[in-house]
Amino acid sequence: MNAIDRTPADLLRSALAADPARPLVTFYDDATGERVELSVATFANWVAKTANLLQDDLAAQPGDRLALLLPAHWQTAVWVLACSSTGVVADLDGDPSAADLVVAGPDTLEAARACTGERVALSLRPLGARFPQPPAGFADYAVEVPSQGDRFAPYAPVDPDAPALAFGGAGELTAADTVERARKDAARRGTGSGSRLLSALPYDTWEGLSAGLLAPLAAGGSIVLCRNLDALAPEALEQRRKSERVTGIVR
Template sequence: MELTPTTPAALLNAFRTQNPTSPRLSWYGPDSERVELSGRVLDNWIAKTANYLVDELDAEPGTLIALDLPLHWRSMVWLLASWAVGATVISTSAPESTTPDPFPSADIVATADPAAMNERLAEAKPAPLIIAVALPALQMRWLGELPPRTLDYSGDVRAHGDVFFADADPEPSDIAWQHDETTMTYDQVIAASAEAPQRVLLEAREGWAAVVRSAVETWAAGGSVVLLDPSVAATERLRSSENITA
C-alpha cells in the first residue's frame, strides 16, 4: 500500500516512484503553449533546480528565496525545488505595492523581469542574488543582455544533476512559505489530501494561495494538476480533452 506523502521530501519521492510516467502537471500558456510533465519529468526538473540552488547559489535550509514570477509551471518547479533544499520561499500577490517590500531581505530572487528587479533592489545591502527565469518552454537561455549581478537559470540549470539528495532537512517548525500575511511551516505544507486521485483544473487567476494549496493537496493524493494561464479560458472542450474530474 502506498503511503500518502506528508512532507515535501516525501512528495518529491512520490513523483518518481508512484506511477512516474503518468501526468502530474500540465500547463496551458499564452500562444497555445502546452507543457505536460509526468511525475518523473517533474521530479527531474525539481532535482535539477534544487541542485542548481545548492551548487551555484549556496542555498540551504533557512535560505530566503523570493519568487518574482507569475503562476506558471516553472514557478511551481522553483517552489518545490526550494522546499527540497529546505529554504523559505517568499511570494506576494502584489509585489509592486507591498509595504514593506519583502524582496530586499531575500538571499535569492528568481524573476522573469531581471532589469526591473535590479532597479528595485539597487539599494539593498547586502544585495540578493538575482536569477533570470525565461518562461517559454522552448527558450533554452535568457534572450538579450542580462543586467550586472544576474545569472541565467534557463541557460545553466540543464547542466545539473537529475537526482537531488538534501545535505540537511529542515525542521518541521521551519518556515516553508511566506505569502503576503500568511506563514506556513514545513509540517503545514501538506495538511491534508483528497481521498482519491483527481485530475484537477486550476487557474492562475485564482492566485498563489489557492493554487499552491490545491496543487499540493492533489499531488499528495496521487492526482494531477492542469494549470491555466490567465489568458486561457477554462472551456468545456479543454475540460473534456484533459479528462478533468475536479
C-alpha cells in the same frame, strides 16, 4: 500519498515511487498557445536540477528566504518543490529587498534588483528557452540548470517543522503544515488518486498554490495549470475539460 510524508518534497518522492510515468503537471498559456506536459519523472528531474542549482551554485542554506516573483507556471511549481527539497523558504510574491535570493520572470526583473543576494531570471518562453539577451545582474535559469545533476541529496536533512512557505511575507507555514493543509484541501474538493484539477488561479495566495500544485500532489492527482485562461472561449474551455479529462475546475 504516503502517510509519513511531511514535506512537499516528500510528496513528490512518493509520487515518483508510485508511478513515475503518469502526467503530473500539464501547463497551458492561452496568450501564446503553449502547452507543456510533464510526467512525475520529468517534473522530479527538473526539481532535482533546480535544487542542486540552489544548494551548490547559489549556496542557499536551510532557512534562507527566496522571493519567488513568478506567475503560476510549471517552472514556478518546480522552484517551489526545489525550495522544499533544500529547506529554503519559498516566499511567493515576497519582498526581494528582505530576501536572501530572488527568482524573477521578465515582468519582475526591476523589482528583483532590490535583492542584494543571488538573482536568477526565467524567460518563461516556451520549452524553457533562454533569454535572447541575458538580463544584467541575473543568472539565466535556462543556461544554468541543464548542467546540474539529475539526483539531489541535501547536505542536511530538511526539518519538517521549520518555515517552508510564505505569501508576500504574510505569515509562514512549516513544511508539515503545508502538507497537512494540502491534504485537507484535497479532501474538501474531493480530489483523489487519478483526479485532474484545472486551476487558473495565480500562485501568490495559498488557495492558488494549493489548487494549482500542492493539493493534487498530496492526493495522488494531477494538475492542469492554465495561464491567461480568460483568452479562451467557453467552448474551447469545455473542449479542454474533455480532452484533458478534467475532474474539477478552480478559477
